Amino acid sequence: MSNNNKRYSIGSILRYDQDELVSLVNSLVSKPKLIGNGYTVIGRGSKPKPMLCVHLDTINTHSKQTSLHEHDISYNVAQNRLHLTDNSVATCLGGDDRAGVWIAIQMIFDMLPETEWAYDIGFFTDEEIGCIGSGDYREYLREYAPDNINTTCYIGLDRRSGNGLQEIATYGDDNRELIEAFVSYGYKEVCGSITDASMLSGEVACVNLSVGYDNEHTKHEVLYLQCMQDTLSVLKGITLEDKYYEVEYTDDGAYPWEHGY
Secondary structure: OOHHHHHOOHHHHHHOOHHHHHHHHHOOOOOOOEEEOOEEEEOOOOOOEEEEEEEOOOHHHHOOOOOOOHHHEEEEOOOOEEEEOOOOOOOOOOHHHHHHHHHHHHHHHHHOOOOOOOOEEEEEOOHHHOOHHHHHHHHHHHHHOOOOOOEEEEEEEEEOOHHHOOEEEEOOOEOHHHHHHHHOOOOEEEEOOOOHHHHHOOOEOEEEEEOOEEOOOOOOOEEEHHHHHHHHHHHHHOOOOOOOOEOOEOOOOOOHHHHOO
């Protein structure tokens, strides 16, 4: 493996601090679509498309332990998963959401030869302390692109794989066709609480996919590598209709225009 490939391995992504990861993400393509205060949106082409959403911070970012070192991470061969070593001082492994970031970066490399990407990708900072980056992007959209005709739906890569099981979380701004597209790949539908994708949904729906981590925000966090790889494979293989996945109903039974979206 080349040194460049090692730069994008999950072990390396876990060890970057947030500022380093921001710089890395902004270097991936020569002309990102948009860089703002707390967010980077990367994509190519003019067709409306889904946006993958990930966040660049972890609980470690906001504690005294700002980054991991190689000696902090252990690999369980039998279970094909990563976890913290017993003597690590880190707050958690940080698979939430570095697993999602790793998937997003692999998708970029997969799409780079194309002039029209299958997805836009939103990278957001400081999600763990209040979805700050996605909130900044939402304010940008409200001021400069209120109709946001470029995004057909939001797909978060920021959900746990509890006990190695794959989930698709919903947040009330739902579209049944979008949900069933991923359920058909074996994801179990569950209710989520909040994530970057749910901050951005309005007239178009959002879902949040498992990316492999479990026991997040604790020293017992693990990252199931096969689950991470499986979600990457699904994103590469799934065919989403070339349409807007409009919100059909919300968690309080109201239609989206009743919320002033």
